[in-house]
Amino acid sequence: MMLISQLINGMVLGSVYALLSLGLTMIFGILGIVNFAQGELYMLGAYVGYFLIVVQKVPFLLALLISMLVMGVFGLLIERFPFRPIQGKADESMILATVGLSVFLMNGAILLFGADPRRVETPFSDVFVHLGTFSISMQRILVFTVTVVLIILLTFFIRKTRMGKAMRACQQDLNAARIVGIDTKRVSMVTCFIGSALAAAAGVLIAPLFLVTPVMGLKVIAKAFVIVILGGLGNVAGAIMGGFIIGIAENLTAGFISSDLKDIIPFTILILILLLRPEGIFGKQIPEKV
Secondary structure: OHHHHHHHHHHHHHHHHHHHHHHHHHHHHHHOOOOOOHHHHHHHHHHHHHHHHHHOOOOHHHHHHHHHHHHHHHHHHHHHHHHHHHOOOOHHHHHHHHHHHHHHHHHHHHHHHOOOOEOOOOHHHHOEEEEOOEEEEHHHHHHHHHHHHHHHHHHHHHHHOHHHHHHHHHHHOHHHHHHOOOOHHHHHHHHHHHHHHHHHHHHHHHOOOOOEOOOHHHHHHHHHHHHHHHHOOOOHHHHHHHHHHHHHHHHHHHHHOOHHHOOOHHHHHHHHHHHHOOOOOOOOOOOOOO
């Protein structure tokens, strides 16, 4: 029974990791930018959710949708100002710009919201589903369910819509997509909108299970990079699977070995992946041209 509990909790945690990593890998795959500020988008999404749910008494699911829209618009601003000028520049410039954005947003949140942790209570937190001797809160079920729905919608959007096909074309070769007439600037804007909205969804979903703080994005963004590398840089399916793998691995470690070691497991997996399969589990190995 403990194994089932740890697996379910791992799926819940993996859901949050998957949503955060999806936005990260999409921005990297299409814009070519490693967004170190993705964790702060997750944090800001949680604060927007806190304001709507706790202060304004907005129903949880409606607050989730509003938070995604608010942070999606914020993603458009980020694409227009920090990202667009540095796109295609040296890697050092892009890294410094996104790290600077991360520090700016985190310290701005501390000044605006204060450093004290905030708690988000929802009606789903007090409702439990009992399966024999095992029980799980509706909030945890909701996290997994909403994540699955968002993944299905994103998959449909990428595979079936015209914009989704344009995004896939830009991911394969941005310059070639520009040559054949694809509006790459619009694609970049849509990508940042979706990436920021997914980060906000992760923040709002996890807020009732953990505390909301200005530094909550620091630890999770490090694990998101592990997941993106694990799944293959720019690989959407890999980010989803990698998120669940890391989430389950962490909870199994905490449950059966030691909770002190659970944060080490993702980076241990990262080292093994870099040694055995540097392109990631789901990434494609690109032959070197000579």
